[in-house]
Amino acid sequence: MPITLGPNRYGKAETRVVALRRGTDRHELADLNVSIALSGELADTHLTGDNAAVLPTDTQKNTVFAFARKYGIDQPESFGLRLAEHFVATQPAITHARVEITDYAWQRVGQTGHSFARGSQEVRTCVVHHDDQATHVLSGVTDLVLLNSTNSEFWGYPKDEYTTLPETTDRILATAVTATWRHATLDVDWAESHAAARHNLVDAFTETYSYSLQQTLYAMGWRVLDKQPELCEVRMALPNKHHFLVDLEPFGLDNPGEVFFAADRPYGLIEGTVLRDDAPTAGPAWE
Structure with missing residues (x-):
């Protein structure tokens, strides 16, 4: 009976990143949970253990933090698009990136400009899919x-x-x-x-x-x-x-x-x- 490797992907799940913008006395706060999944020409790592095409998931986590600092976090969709496009563009073996983001809301309290309280249990979500064929954004x-x-x-x-x-x-x-x-x-x-x-x-x-x-x-x-x-x-x-x-x-x-x-x-x-x-x-x- 022939046995083959089916569809597969891998990535770093649930990187929690909190980003502050401190440019003025009124701070901006973003609180995201980011999950990345990459797919492409990854058969060798499953079949032989060859990791030549496997960008470490730790690197993916670090990219989330670096992009939060380098580009800031405005909207979860735009942040997810930036990450997805980056991984497909920079990794030759990766043909498709999926970035899922949960955005936790904080509400301002007090008069200081730097005090917040967590909002309701409702959370905002987005998923970005990107490859050389199409880009889809779901909010x-x-x-x-x-x-x-x-x-x-x-x-x-x-x-x-x-x-x-x-x-x-x-x-x-x-x-x-x-x-x-x-x-x-x-x-x-x-x-x-x-x-x-x-x-x-x-x-x-x-x-x-x-x-x-x-x-x-x-x-x-x-x-x-x-x-x-x-x-x-x-x-x-x-x-x-x-x-x-x-x-x-x-x-x-x-x-x-x-x-x-x-x-x-x-x-x-x-x-x-x-x-x-x-x-x-x-x-x-x-x-």
């Missing part, structure tokens, strides 16, 4: 927790002998959004585009009268693409953060939809993609 957000206390129903679903869930015409709809959107162009104001996408996701969630979380997912993706021509595809994962009405009758109390148990697991998980009909092929960008 996104994770753990964007949203809740509608009404204007959500769920009924009309199939029922069998194992169904116990009652239908409802008024429920809490809550989720922790993981959303990723693909850019159709690299001529983008990354900060402005990200802020707009987040705004459009939230607006669609709040304004949609929902009969299912699937319907809400599509409405959110549609709103982003309708408002932002620089984007061509949106992917989302929406866990249904269930809130169950608590039975208070044993305590002689009614419960007219006011007291709930927030269950963390198990949970429904709704995933989907919304894209333009003419969206260019993403290739490996979603891997």
